[in-house]
Amino acid sequence: MGEQLRLVRSEPDELTLSLDGWEGPLDLLLELARGQKVDLTQISILELVEQYLAYLAQARALKLEIAADYLVMAAWLAYLKSCLLLPKDPAADPSPEEVALRLQMRLQRLDAMREAGARLLGRDRVGRDVFVRGDPEGLLLVRKAKWQVSPFDLFAAYGAVKARSQPPMHVVHPRSVMTLDEAIERVSRMIGMAVEWTAIEEFLPRTDDPQLRRSALASSFVAALELARQGRLELAQDAPFAPLKLRAA
Amino acid sequence: MDEFLRSVEATLFASSEPLTADEIGNHVGEGDVAAALAELATRYQGHGIEIVERGGRWHFQTAPDLAYLLRRSREEPRRLSRAATETLAIIGYHEPVSRGEIEAIRGVQISKGTLDVLMEAGWVRTAGRREGPGRPLLYATTPEFLTHFGLASRRDLPGIDDLKAAGLLDPLDEAAMQALGQLALESDGEDD
């Protein structure tokens, strides 16, 4: 890169002038700036602009193809140059000097990173300058589950199994039921009034408790069968599941 | 440490295979490689690594008595699933017991994995086969089982009456178990 630049300066007619080698306009600017002074903080932006524009003019004269971004930079630099040369406009914000300073800063940044990259590559790199062990045995970490369960968990689990599998133990809670004796007594007492066919439901006690009602129905049915056997009442049903009717015999 | 010794050391270290003294010499140049190797071997005595010769070739290796470090198992606490806990309890109370019997008692099939987990944990072992149809494999608990649960012998397992007294035999429905809290923890670890 530096060689190209020297060629450009010392022998402007050399055809080695090329833009392909530059990584964009900023790269070219940086290279031109380095030609001015070693310390980038001391460069003259105006001079840099001149150099850049001259470089592009040469390239154009040699009919080299110039990528658009180089031309954009050229236009921008030409504008910056004119701003720097014109009488100061106090209203300009940022001022041309400030813009020039920023350009200088950008060149420094790029330069710093370029140098950092070179220093990084020059370090003692693993596999080039320093070497790790050629044939390591290798480490293996096997993860093993440490199963956790407390005695309580164990006993509770067995209790749960037992509770599930043991024949269920029936605890009979006091329930509202009508016993068969009660039903016989009640139906035989009421049948005397039933001259006409009367649905069995009419013989049940009035209740909102569905359990008592089911129990009373079942007991009353059995009571009706018993009383029919004794010849004290008659049973009739028009069809299966049709209402069951009773009347006195 | 002199330069020649350092060179031999580094060469041996970086090599991907054992090297003869001549091969080392090719790398390190002029010098008495054999003497350097002997000197290094002495220096590394008592270290965690050592320099050894096998059939005229030299290499570094980890000290044999520390080989166990290279393959380490780390224990991570994991809660036993409810299925596994129940299976373990059944084996504990009924051993020796076949898989079919465990399933009959649990009322649910058990996966192979459940028994594997219990055997891996070191709490259950196989205990021969029962003479009879199908000769089923039997399972029993191990001494570690007793140790883990703080039992002197299987007779220390709480009896049915003890369980009943502790309220552990009440027919609890799932909701009640969740409310109990203890069992809720296991319910997400169901493995079959």
Add this chain to the structure above:
Amino acid sequence: MDEFLRSVEATLFASSEPLTADEIGNHVGEGDVAAALAELATRYQGHGIEIVERGGRWHFQTAPDLAYLLRRSREEPRRLSRAATETLAIIGYHEPVSRGEIEAIRGVQISKGTLDVLMEAGWVRTAGRREGPGRPLLYATTPEFLTHFGLASRRDLPGIDDLKAAGLLDPLDEAAMQALGQLALESDGEDD
């Protein structure tokens, strides 16, 4: 040499990759691994091999001054393009950094391949997104980056303190990015 020191030495030596003190602890058990590593590093001073720390991970490697003996070929392990080298430096010194910021510093667009090469080498990783307009993807370096380039930490990056003091690592100010940034965006030239 005490047993714990030997164990740490053997573990580090046997490992095929750099280890953190915690990882070593998993293998050697109870003990002050950090102190043992410091002690070992001292003992190996002047040897042909040394113990180094890179980003909190430790490994054995040959002494840098013996590179001339061991260098297997003049070829670099991975030939990096100029674009990739600059990009790597920018990420290392500025991380976490977005692609837009890398492009603003370099003044050209970076081709997709450049970052891919660095990620494939294991030196660069994506590091989330920056909250803000466009939520740009961020890039940062990896522990392997530190290992490969022999850096104990990012603070060891060559000249980083001076660059910081000179303000050359400050975030790019918006105005400057706009003033010159459009150049990068308008350029369609590949950079490597």
